[in-house]
Amino acid sequence: MKSFFIIHIIFLLSLSNRVSAQELKSPNGEFTMQFSLENDGMPTYELSYKNQVVIKPSHLGLELKNDDKSLLDDFKIVDETTATFDETWQPVWGEEKDVRNHYNELAVTLKQNETNRLMLIRFRLFDDGLGFRYEFPQQDNLVYFIIKEEKSQFAMAGDHTALWIPGDYDTQEYDYTESKLSEINEKFDKAVTGNASQEQFSKTGVQTALIMKTDAGLYINLHEAALINYACMHLNLDEANMVFESWLTPDAKGDKGYMQAPCKTPWRTIIVSDDARDILASRMTLNLNEPCAIEETSWIKPVKYIGVWWEMITGKSSWAYTDEIRAVQLGVTDYSQVKPNGTHAANNKKVKRYIDFAATHGFDAVLVEGWNEGWEDWFGKSKDYVFDFVTPYPDFDVNEIHEYAKSKDVKMMMHHETSGSTRNYERHMDSAYQFMKDNGYDAVKSGYVGNILPRGERHYSQWINNHYQYALEKAVDYEIMINAHEAVRPTGICRTYPNLIGNESARGTEYQAFGGSNPNHVTILPFTRLIGGPMDYTPGIFEMDISKLNPNNNSHVNSTIANQLALYVTMYSPLQMAADLPEHYEQFMDAFQFIKDVAIDWDKSVYLEAEPGDYITIARKEKDGGDWYVGNVNGNTPRTSTISLDFLEKGKKYIAIIYADAKDAHYKSNPQAYTITNKKVTSKSKLSLRSAPGGGYAISINEVK
DSSP: OOEEEEEEEEOOSOOOSSOOEEEEEOTTSOEEEEEEEOTTOOEEEEEEETTEEEEEEEEOOEEETTOSSOBTSOEEEEEEEEEEEEEEEOOSSOSSSOEEEEEEEEEEEEEETTTOOEEEEEEEEESSEEEEEEEEOSOSSOSEEEEEEEOOEEEESSOOEEEEOBOBSSOOOOOOEEEEGGGHHHHHHHHOOOOSSOOBOOTTEEESSEEEEOTTSOEEEEEEEOOOSSOOEEEEEETTTTEEEEEEOOOTTSOOOEEESSEEOOEEEEEEESSHHHHHHOOHHHHTSOOOOOSOOTTOOOEEEEEETHHHHTTSSBSOSBSSOSSOOTTTOOGGGSOBOSOBSOOHHHHHHHHHHHHHHTOSEEEEOSOBTTGGGOSSSOOSSOOOSSOBOTTOOHHHHHHHHHHTTOEEEEEEEOTTBHHHHHHHHHHHHHHHHHTTEEEEEEEOOSSOBSTTOOTTSHHHHHHHHHHHHHHHHTTOEEEEESSOOOOSGGGTOTTEEEEOOSOOGGGGGTTOOOTTGGGTGGGTGGGSSOBOOOOOOOOOBGGGTOTTOOOBOOSOHHHHHHHHHHSOOSEEEOOSOHHHHHHTHHHHHHHHHOOSSEEEEEEEEEETTTEEEEEEEETTSSOEEEEEEEOSSOEEEEEEOTTSOTTOOEEEEEEEEOTTOBTTTBTTOEEEEEEEEOTTOEEEEEEOTTOEEEEEEEEOO
């Protein structure tokens, strides 16, 4: 690792309360950020890219509760420092082997005249955008304080086109709406769809990561990084002035943050480019997080898995063991005295079938949901003691399954559904994690479906974010990897804690069994949700007609098989599931071969084509190997994708196996139509392939030895 750190301390010649301005440029000189104090001492910043205004003058500060003087104005500058930092670091897993972290920094220390309180605003300007945060040093005049609202502004330079989901304290599981910023209000009600737990705060409120495109062709992404001990940030739009302002998630009392100095907020991030591919390639969110906090990481390994899950999501099978019990009391209810319902999926016979399939086709692990007692009344009861995470149903023998999987060299993956009862999960966490280690489970999929307990808390409040972080850090003690569903959206914390190998925190494949998602959904998520970290999207569905699994479910998966294959490349994650049933893969073994072959950890990623909501094409080179994989996902409109293979090593010959949409493929009418062709290629080759609506293609490229 090579790095250098240069600090220049500039003492101001005058500390008067006049308007002051400081300028910061990115290392490549394409970004310029200006910080200033207005006449009333209000902190303000603005940002430009290639001489185009990105953020107009925007105010900074925090409104405090029960305090006559908030941290909004009446400031003077008492110190400022500048710095340049450049390093290259290696992630435990990632989209490339090496990540460059290069920025120029400005740190401005402000003192409030009336209160003598100190607040430092730190700006880091990268070649791909800006990050800033508030810091509160140890001081006598500001120790404990409660945030009523953070007042960070992002003043837009125009009525941009945005791909957005409603601002919500409890869920991100929405399809995206495309509109002008000025149209968010009128389209908001239609954008809200049902969920197990949800609460919107404003008809002009949206969630980050937010992707926008200006009329001049600039792409702007607003998000946050390093969300630690703080409430999740949403954005609320002032339509009259086209200004977004931060809107934090409140706790059960309506408060938005309990702080104790010294402390700091998460980073607020603005990623910008005139090339959409640069948004996908940005590592700014990761770079704004702290380096890896885990000293020994050999136990953290990418995982390709299958699982007993999709048949329950579709309604073919059930999580619950019996239909005779309406109210479970753990430790009291005797399951040996009840009649099984005959549809319970997590039974020894079925799980062994999945283990056999995993072993035959080279998968690392098998996930089993619904194995533990309590699923008969787990949801919607505001029930505290809902699961104990260690007691199996009568038809699931933990020891037998453990030994069987071990004999097949397959790992088992644990499932912990909390039903939103965070206190209960913390009550059982040590015993649950120890149970995992005793029985050979190295990774857990945790879930937080439904309203949060303690009652009145939300999924994204400071208190509950601290719970997610507690579970993650506790898992390190047991060398367990975490894949959290329904938790707060990721903000790059996986750099610091790489045992966070996956999150859901968005509308995943399960919604294809709940009525379907928009065909272009997967062309948006890499520009939004994946900016903060990988998603357990659970791709690989081959049977699109859900009624064939469950006659009472008429949902349709809005994707072609080729599109499903491409997701293993375009939806980056070190945790990848082949989500469909084994029998469906056995019907299409030639296409399934790509899922078996594709890598899940990478040396290099090349972003070939990209337009949010329309298409994405990415090439990736496998970690410590010579093979490449290409994925293309397409939106609603058919198109011809033309790519150059100049990322291949010059002078070498390769065989490309191309899994593409057939000529008559369509996500709705003919989703299982695909072709497979072999083609000799080199770095000089170009490929033109048709992508159907909701379609795409996937390519394996292997060097000819």
